[in-house]
Amino acid sequence: MTIINPDAVAVISVMGPHAGESVDQVFTRKQREIEDTGKSFWIYKSVTARPDKACVRVNDIVRNGFTPICVFIEPSTVTGARATTGASAAKEFSTDRDCWQHIPKGIKATGRMSAYAMVFDEFDLGFTSTPMFVDLWDYSILANPGRAIKFILGQSTTCCENISSRDDLGKMKSHTRRIVAVARMADPFAVWVR
Numbered sequence: 001m002t003i004i005n006p007d008a009v010a011v012i013s014v015m016g017p018h019a020g021e022s023v024d025q026v027f028t029r030k031q032r033e034i035e036d037t038g039k040s041f042w043i044y045k046s047v048t049a050r051p052d053k054a055c056v057r058v059n060d061i062v063r064n065g066f067t068p069i070c071v072f073i074e075p076s077t078v079t080g081a082r083a084t085t086g087a088s089a090a091k092e093f094s095t096d097r098d099c100w101q102h103i104p105k106g107i108k109a110t111g112r113m114s115a116y117a118m119v120f121d122e123f124d125l126g127f128t129s130t131p132m133f134v135d136l137w138d139y140s141i142l143a144n145p146g147r148a149i150k151f152i153l154g155q156s157t158t159c160c161e162n163i164s165s166r167d168d169l170g171k172m173k174s175h176t177r178r179i180v181a182v183a184r185m186a187d188p189f190a191v192w193v194r
Contacts, residue, residue: 004182006138006162010057010068010189011049011118012149013157014075015180027181029108031123036106039186042070042118043090043111043193046157048141051095051116053159054190057142060161068185070118071134073177076151090193093117097192109193117193121186127179136175140165148172 015023033040061068090109092100103109109117141147142159148171149158165171 004069004071004132004134004179005066007064008061008066008069009071009139009160009162010061010185011054011070011157012134012136012139012160013044013046013049013070013072014151015072016075016156023180027123027125030120031125033107034121034123037104038121039104039107040120040123041090041093041103041107041109041191041193042120042183043109043115044118044157045111045115046155048155048158049116049190051190051192053142054116054118055188057159057161058185058189068189070120070183070185071179072181072183073134074180076172076174076177090115090117093191093193095188095191100194103193114192114194116190118183118190119186119188120183122184124182124184125180127181132179133176134179136177137166137171138162138164140168 030040058068088110090103093103094100136149139149139160140163141149142161145163146165146168148165148168149160150172
């Protein structure tokens with residue numbers, strides 16, 4: 001999965017420390033969950049990537065014959081990324097907020113509750129020896145073609161589409177970001193958790 005097809009990018013997320021774990025510790029744990037259970041749940045809370053929005057983008061990507069991915073990027077050196085402090089473990093997930101199921105045993109989904117989770121079945125961490133970058137100006141916020149992605153407090157994960165936002169006067173200056181990891185999204189892709 002090392003080669004990133006821009007049309008397969010469903011979500012871009014800023015990666016930082018999480019609930020007392022370093023970035024490396026988080027990814028190591030998540031890879032182990034996938035090896036043990038086949039999937040991993042990634043907790044996040046962002047108004048621009050609610051599960052219903054994420055699934056609209058995922059469905060579009062799947063319909064066009066691609067496998068949807070999430071691209072994890074480094075924070076801006078200007079503002080950095082605030083470490084997630086919540087360490088509560090989610091116990092249930094739902095695709096519609098009506099019917100709830102238990103998170104499979106062996107998956108530790110921590111963060112602030114109530115929140116959302118993306119579901120992955122593969123991580124590619126091969127970006128340390130050969131760094132790759134993403135230009136955020138090549139993407140727009142989902143359902144707002146041409147509207148630039150902006151990462152702010154409470155909005156560090158964004159559903160996006162491969163439509164240029166270079167003409168948006170409000171675009172971020174720090175638009176070229178190093179890719180930390182890429183994760184392949186798996187059914188049910190994005191869920192509510194509690």
